[in-house]
Amino acid sequence: xxxxxxxxxxxKPALLAALHQxxxxxxxxxxxxxxxxxxxxxYHQPHAPDAVAFVQNTDEVVEIVRLCAQxxxxxxxxxxxxxxxxxxxxLKGGVCIDLSQxxxxxxxxxxxxxxxxxxxxxxxxxxxxLRDTGLFFPVDPGADASLGGMAATRASGTNAVxxxxxxxxxxxxxxxxxxGRVIQTSRRARKSAAGYDLTRLFVGSEGTLGVITEVTLxxxxxxxxxxxxxxxxxxxxxxxDTVILTIQSGVPVxxxxxxxxxxxxxxxxxxxxxxxxxxxLFFEFHGTTAGVAEQVEIVNxxxxxxxxxxxxxxxxxEERSKLWQARHDAYYAALASRPGSKxxxxxxxxxxxxxxxxxxxxxxxxxQSSIPSALAGHVGDGNFHLIxxxxxxxxxxxxxxxxxxxxxxxxALAMDGTCTGExxxxxxxxxxxxxxHGEAVEVMASIKRAIDPQNLMNPGKIMRI
Amino acid sequence: xxxxxxxxxxxKPALLAALHQxxxxxxxxxxxxxxxxxxxxxYHQPHAPDAVAFVQNTDEVVEIVRLCAQxxxxxxxxxxxxxxxxxxxxLKGGVCIDLSQxxxxxxxxxxxxxxxxxxxxxxxxxxxxLRDTGLFFPVDPGADASLGGMAATRASGTNAVxxxxxxxxxxxxxxxxxxGRVIQTSRRARKSAAGYDLTRLFVGSEGTLGVITEVTLxxxxxxxxxxxxxxxxxxxxxxxDTVILTIQSGVPVxxxxxxxxxxxxxxxxxxxxxxxxxxxLFFEFHGTTAGVAEQVEIVNxxxxxxxxxxxxxxxxxEERSKLWQARHDAYYAALASRPGSKxxxxxxxxxxxxxxxxxxxxxxxxxQSSIPSALAGHVGDGNFHLIxxxxxxxxxxxxxxxxxxxxxxxxALAMDGTCTGExxxxxxxxxxxxxxHGEAVEVMASIKRAIDPQNLMNPGKIMRI
Numbered sequence: 001x002x003x004x005x006x007x008x009x010x011x012k013p014a015l016l017a018a019l020h021q022x023x024x025x026x027x028x029x030x031x032x033x034x035x036x037x038x039x040x041x042x043y044h045q046p047h048a049p050d051a052v053a054f055v056q057n058t059d060e061v062v063e064i065v066r067l068c069a070q071x072x073x074x075x076x077x078x079x080x081x082x083x084x085x086x087x088x089x090x091l092k093g094g095v096c097i098d099l100s101q102x103x104x105x106x107x108x109x110x111x112x113x114x115x116x117x118x119x120x121x122x123x124x125x126x127x128x129x130l131r132d133t134g135l136f137f138p139v140d141p142g143a144d145a146s147l148g149g150m151a152a153t154r155a156s157g158t159n160a161v162x163x164x165x166x167x168x169x170x171x172x173x174x175x176x177x178x179x180g181r182v183i184q185t186s187r188r189a190r191k192s193a194a195g196y197d198l199t200r201l202f203v204g205s206e207g208t209l210g211v212i213t214e215v216t217l218x219x220x221x222x223x224x225x226x227x228x229x230x231x232x233x234x235x236x237x238x239x240x241d242t243v244i245l246t247i248q249s250g251v252p253v254x255x256x257x258x259x260x261x262x263x264x265x266x267x268x269x270x271x272x273x274x275x276x277x278x279x280x281l282f283f284e285f286h287g288t289t290a291g292v293a294e295q296v297e298i299v300n301x302x303x304x305x306x307x308x309x310x311x312x313x314x315x316x317x318e319e320r321s322k323l324w325q326a327r328h329d330a331y332y333a334a335l336a337s338r339p340g341s342k343x344x345x346x347x348x349x350x351x352x353x354x355x356x357x358x359x360x361x362x363x364x365x366x367x368q369s370s371i372p373s374a375l376a377g378h379v380g381d382g383n384f385h386l387i388x389x390x391x392x393x394x395x396x397x398x399x400x401x402x403x404x405x406x407x408x409x410x411x412a413l414a415m416d417g418t419c420t421g422e423x424x425x426x427x428x429x430x431x432x433x434x435x436x437h438g439e440a441v442e443v444m445a446s447i448k449r450a451i452d453p454q455n456l457m458n459p460g461k462i463m464r465i
Numbered sequence: 466x467x468x469x470x471x472x473x474x475x476x477k478p479a480l481l482a483a484l485h486q487x488x489x490x491x492x493x494x495x496x497x498x499x500x501x502x503x504x505x506x507x508y509h510q511p512h513a514p515d516a517v518a519f520v521q522n523t524d525e526v527v528e529i530v531r532l533c534a535q536x537x538x539x540x541x542x543x544x545x546x547x548x549x550x551x552x553x554x555x556l557k558g559g560v561c562i563d564l565s566q567x568x569x570x571x572x573x574x575x576x577x578x579x580x581x582x583x584x585x586x587x588x589x590x591x592x593x594x595l596r597d598t599g600l601f602f603p604v605d606p607g608a609d610a611s612l613g614g615m616a617a618t619r620a621s622g623t624n625a626v627x628x629x630x631x632x633x634x635x636x637x638x639x640x641x642x643x644x645g646r647v648i649q650t651s652r653r654a655r656k657s658a659a660g661y662d663l664t665r666l667f668v669g670s671e672g673t674l675g676v677i678t679e680v681t682l683x684x685x686x687x688x689x690x691x692x693x694x695x696x697x698x699x700x701x702x703x704x705x706d707t708v709i710l711t712i713q714s715g716v717p718v719x720x721x722x723x724x725x726x727x728x729x730x731x732x733x734x735x736x737x738x739x740x741x742x743x744x745x746l747f748f749e750f751h752g753t754t755a756g757v758a759e760q761v762e763i764v765n766x767x768x769x770x771x772x773x774x775x776x777x778x779x780x781x782x783e784e785r786s787k788l789w790q791a792r793h794d795a796y797y798a799a800l801a802s803r804p805g806s807k808x809x810x811x812x813x814x815x816x817x818x819x820x821x822x823x824x825x826x827x828x829x830x831x832x833q834s835s836i837p838s839a840l841a842g843h844v845g846d847g848n849f850h851l852i853x854x855x856x857x858x859x860x861x862x863x864x865x866x867x868x869x870x871x872x873x874x875x876x877a878l879a880m881d882g883t884c885t886g887e888x889x890x891x892x893x894x895x896x897x898x899x900x901x902h903g904e905a906v907e908v909m910a911s912i913k914r915a916i917d918p919q920n921l922m923n924p925g926k927i928m929r930i
Contacts (some may be wrong), residue, residue: 065740190817193621194883194885436660
């Protein structure tokens with residue numbers, strides 16, 4: 001990965017003094033704190049901000065953003081630092097706004113099946129809080145990310161196939177604009193035809209248009225019945241075909257996840273499990289008792305025709321948690337399979353009719369490559385990941401991962417897919433965004449310039465201004 | 466309704482000559498054609514464009530938009546003219562682009578459950594075309610609107626409660642920008658985190674940011690089982706409570722529509738039916754045979770507790786068509802109930818916890834009013850309509866309808882609802898948009914100025930520039 005060219009000047013002492021006066025100990029310029037806030041979970045080169053502001057409410061964000069505008073200093077919002085394309089790297093320095101202390105759940109609407117939270121609330125915290133209400137929030141990217149960060153990166157994950165991504169599940173946002181104005185992007189009504197869809201504009205804007213400080217989300221009733229299962233297949237093609245047929249048959253499967261044999265071997269070791277080392281699907285079914293039984297019967301039939309092994313069922317909450325924890329730990333398991341390696345996690349998403357072909361060609365590529373990698377994915381959406389386990393001190397491995405990544409993205413684009421199904425653009429996929437969107441990137445840039453004319457909000461991400 | 470102040474100058478003869486040279490007979494300046502293209506189905510004062518261009522492909526739209534930009538002349542896109550807030554009124558004159566001849570279905574993806582159509586294809590035409598594929602497109606605003614127009618106005622309708630609105634069902638758009646550039650807003654992948662969500666920005670932009678020429682939509686498998694029913698209730702509160710409990714219980718009802726007693730009387734007469742004249746719910750259930758039976762059982766139980774009459778079932782396709790035709794004709798039925806009247810159709814949408822209260826207060830209002838009106842709505846979403854049947858020659862009736870509309874919208878906004886759930890803003894609800902969004906309208910305006918600096922795309926709609 002070649003570091004972008006940076007034109008960086010340190011934050012003005014007068015700005016830091018003003019921020020310190022306002023926030024006291026909640027402004028940190030310690031090298032360790034700054035370093036921690038300039039890196040995410042990816043292979044991308046970290047870039048520390050000049051200071052980190054631990055905010056506690058929207059008003060403080062307003063004041064910080066106004067001061068930064070006055071001193072022409074970049075602002076980088078930070079949730080939990082679990083992004084994967086360098087989203088939080090302070091490429092031009094500036095002030096990182098850490099929202100983790102904005103972690104109050106402001107309102108639960110049990111009748112309306114919605115909730116309003118501060119941006120620093122994490123998805124696990126929310127679901128823990130909801131436990132006694134019979135409701136849950138489904139979007140689950142694996143990491144215990146903040147809901148503000150998940151909105152900012154248009155996160156999705158394992159059960160987007162049934163419940164949608166953050167795009168479908170955010171009802172409204174409170175956003176601090178680059179000039180310090182505060183807007184509410186929408187009311188709580190389930191639908192609206194009132195003007196431009198600002199909610200969807202800010203969902204996925206990766207901090208480049210403003211700082212999200214509050215999020216209103218849809219909730220769902222916990223299904224009467226939930227069943228999960230693991231099932232091995234003779235070939236990856238058989239597993240993928242099972243997915244395609246399941247989706248096309250209209251079964252409202254809640255999760256349908258593919259892990260290749262390398263990934264299964266890694267999670268067996270990491271999570272001390274004894275799954276067969278073969279291309280495997282992880283399923284979850286939600287519904288009424290009768291409805292789940294019906295879904296299971298249909299999918300069982302499809303899988304059997306593809307030569308699947310028997311389903312291994314997890315019916316208790318505990319068994320299911322163990323099953324999905326193993327799936328969620330796939331990334332860490334892959335890294336552990338090559339001690340000392342760093343993970344380069346990448347993702348694409350293609351129309352499901354092209355999924356088998358896209359995965360097959362990608363598998364051929366990685367079989368011929370010199371670096372270890374594992375494949376996993378939210379295949380019901382046509383979305384899958386590669387994790388390259390690279391030695392960060394060997395430039396030839398980085399070059400090889402970059403070459404494989406290029407080939408995979410180019411392949412997905414040629415199949416009318418996208419360069420990222422859920423990780424976002426950050427500074428890692430800016431060139432691919434241009435390849436994907438062409439002239440439309442200039443429309444995005446004109447919106448960016450209109451809303452953030454000083455280019456201070458998370459500069460150097462999504463597109464070059 | 467007070468007409469907006471217009472600063473209008475006729476289109477330049479040189480522009481019309483250039484357009485005529487390009488389009489021949491497909492450019493019309495006939496008074497009748499222009500008049501027909503300046504009005505929609507609403508009470509709003511029509512405004513004829515100076516010319517109507519009947520386009521046949523995206524390239525022609527590009528040329529027209531470029532010529533209009535060169536001559537600083539407004540452009541108003543036109544689908545079928547079934548909008549309800551003055552969307553197609555050429556407030557500043559200019560050239561209307563009629564897309565009805567762009568009516569080709571370009572691609573059906575039976576494996577991906579998607580379709581790409583030209584913007585002039587209507588929803589009925591599409592579903593007719595799909596008949597033998599086992600797939601259908603669900604969004605159904607009643608009118609046989611064009612899919613480009615439905616995207617532009619973020620249309621929804623009776624089964625949005627199950628399948629979502631155009632916001633959820635548009636995968637990608639081809640758009641001609643105000644300067645003639647053509648963009649594709651997205652690839653066909655089901656999800657993407659690649660940059661700003663331009664698809665959702667253009668969905669609902671009402672022609673103010675560009676001309677939509679092609680639309681890629683999600684399709685769904687026709688359910689194995691479909692059942693529809695009509696059920697009368699002793700009071701409107703009982704009907705609304707049935708809706709609220711149904712939604713809260715998580716039953717995936719496909720349609721759940723409320724009609725008040727005035728509306729039921731009107732449709733009985735108009736469609737020669739014999740439904741009980743009482744607050745009534747129209748239901749439709751989609752799923753597997755067992756799934757539909759289960760849904761019906763739950764809803765039956767809820768309705769019975771609210772004192773409902775027996776359900777009248779429509780199980781054959783023919784019976785269902787008749788049932789839903791009556792629902793769709795509600796607007797025309799209401800108008801026919803007062804011969805010579807014009808309809809002022811308005812809509813709001815509130816969180817479902819406030820629906821009963823919002824409808825009850827609105828019913829009290831109309832009971833005390835001097836003009837006849839009827840209430841109907843897509844209540845599963847919290848969305849409902851009033852139709853005022855007004856004598857357009859009596860200013861006091863227009864004033865009374867305006868007063869009632871103001872009160873209803875103000876009430877909805879106070880309940881965290883929206884000023885329009887599905888009709889859009891046009892030029893009828895611009896002031897309400899400001900009341901709803903406050904500072905956020907300025908963000909919309911900055912986007913408008915960035916993409917359409919000359920303010921030529923459907924000027925005078927959504928917001929004042």
